[in-house]
Amino acid sequence: MSEASLYERIGGDAALRQLTDRFYDLVFAHELISRLFKSDKDEIKEKQRLFLTQFLGGPQLYSDIHGHPMMRARHMPHVITEDDAVAWLQCMSQAVGELPISKELKDELFDRFPRTAFFMVNR
Numbered sequence: 001m002s003e004a005s006l007y008e009r010i011g012g013d014a015a016l017r018q019l020t021d022r023f024y025d026l027v028f029a030h031e032l033i034s035r036l037f038k039s040d041k042d043e044i045k046e047k048q049r050l051f052l053t054q055f056l057g058g059p060q061l062y063s064d065i066h067g068h069p070m071m072r073a074r075h076m077p078h079v080i081t082e083d084d085a086v087a088w089l090q091c092m093s094q095a096v097g098e099l100p101i102s103k104e105l106k107d108e109l110f111d112r113f114p115r116t117a118f119f120m121v122n123r
C-alpha cells in the first residue's frame with residue numbers, strides 16, 4: 001500500500017483553505033510584496049488552493065481548470081526578485097506555523113516551498 005500524500009497528512013482541503021486564507025492575508029499586508037498583487041484576493045486564494053492540492057499530491061484540481069501549471073511562465077509578467085522570494089517564504093512560514101499539525105509535519109510542508117519560490121525569481 002502506498003503512503004498517504006502530504007496533502008492528506010496535513011488535513012486535506014480544510015488545511016489548505018486555512019493555509020491559503022492566512023497566507024494571502026499576510027501577503028496582501030506585506031510592505032514589500034503586496035505591490036505585486038493587483039487582482040482579487042479571493043481569486044488568488046482559490047487558485048493557490050487548487051494548485052497546492054496537486055503540488056502536495058492531492059487531486060489535479062488546478063490543471064483540470066487552468067491547464068498546465070507552467071508556474072515560472074505564469075510569474076514572468078511580475079518582476080520577482082530574491083528579496084520578494086524571501087518575503088513570500090516568510091509569509092508562508094508563518095501561515096504553515098499556524099496550522100494545527102505537528103512540528104514535524106509543518107517542517108515537511110514548509111520544506112516544499114523554498115526551491116519553488118527561488119525558481120520564480122526572474123529579475
Ligand code: HEM
Nearest residue numbers: 036037038039047048051074078080084085088116117120
Ligand atoms: C517567489 C515569490 C513569489 C511571488 C512574489 C509570487 C507572486 C505572484 C503574483 C504577483 C501572482 C499573480 C497574482 C494576481 O493574479 O494578482 C502569482 C500567482 C500565482 N502564484 Fe505566485 N509568487 C511567488 C511564488 C509562488 C510559489 C512558490 C508558488 C507555488 C508553490 C506560487 C503559486 C502561484 C499560483 C498558483 C498563482 C496563480 C496562477 C494563475 O494565475 O493561475 N507562487 N504569484
